[in-house]
Amino acid sequence: MTKKPLFIVLDGIDGCGSTTHSQLLAAFLEYKKDFKVHLTHEPSKSDIGKLLRKFLKNEEIPPTTDALLFAADRDLHYHNEIKKRLDDGYIVISDRYIESSIIYQSIQSDRISIEWIKQLNKFIGHPDLTIILDIEAKTALARKKEKDLEKFEDTSFLVKVRNLYLSRAKQEGYHIISSDDIIEFVQEKIQKTVLDKLNTQN
Numbered sequence: 001m002t003k004k005p006l007f008i009v010l011d012g013i014d015g016c017g018s019t020t021h022s023q024l025l026a027a028f029l030e031y032k033k034d035f036k037v038h039l040t041h042e043p044s045k046s047d048i049g050k051l052l053r054k055f056l057k058n059e060e061i062p063p064t065t066d067a068l069l070f071a072a073d074r075d076l077h078y079h080n081e082i083k084k085r086l087d088d089g090y091i092v093i094s095d096r097y098i099e100s101s102i103i104y105q106s107i108q109s110d111r112i113s114i115e116w117i118k119q120l121n122k123f124i125g126h127p128d129l130t131i132i133l134d135i136e137a138k139t140a141l142a143r144k145k146e147k148d149l150e151k152f153e154d155t156s157f158l159v160k161v162r163n164l165y166l167s168r169a170k171q172e173g174y175h176i177i178s179s180d181d182i183i184e185f186v187q188e189k190i191q192k193t194v195l196d197k198l199n200t201q202n
């Protein structure tokens with residue numbers, strides 16, 4: 001297996017398990033397969049990312065402002081963190097990336113088109129592999145504590161989010177893995193998908 005850099009994104013609706021599975025995947029690749037691995041997430045740990053986390057609790061932020069800030073956070077995240085690690089030969093795993101913006105922000109407002117989100121994110125680099133973790137909205141929300149819910153964590157909103165993830169995944173050729181199963185089984189499928197990609201890249 002070649003040890004070339006690879007940019008992997010795990011994405012999906014709130015409660016799909018992208019954080020748990022990103023962490024398990026990073027540990028597998030680093031400790032079992034001996035790769036240099038950089039694990040990261042969006043919103044990022046930058047000041048813009050911190051502001052976005054605050055805004056996730058605030059229903060009064062216009063969706064257009066969210067879209068602009070998520071794009072700014074990603075631009076900074078890509079150029080100052082992800083690209084540098086890829087250039088140093090790391091496998092980079094990001095828990096959420098541009099697909100989250102395309103889906104959440106376009107559903108938030110009829111005024112926001114997928115094309116506009118793509119324009120805002122024009123200067124970022126794209127993942128080599130995107131895996132969508134799929135689960136029913138109801139099941140995903142049942143995993144969350146009611147008092148900690150953020151503004152997108154509502155069943156009818158997440159049903160729309162899930163449907164768009166699924167239709168875009170088919171259109172874009174992303175891998176869809178059901179996360180409504182025992183963690184170890186789901187993780188095994190993710191690891192297999194990543195190992196297949198590593199084996200076929202030249």
Ligand code: TYD
Pocket residue numbers: 014015042043056070096097098100101102104105150152153
């Ligand atoms: P998440 O990391 O799943 O939150 P938590 O750590 O609380 O589980 O994601 C934060 C939220 O931000 C999630 O509802 C999706 C939303 N989001 C967007 O709307 N657009 C984006 O571009 C990104 C990256 C996230």
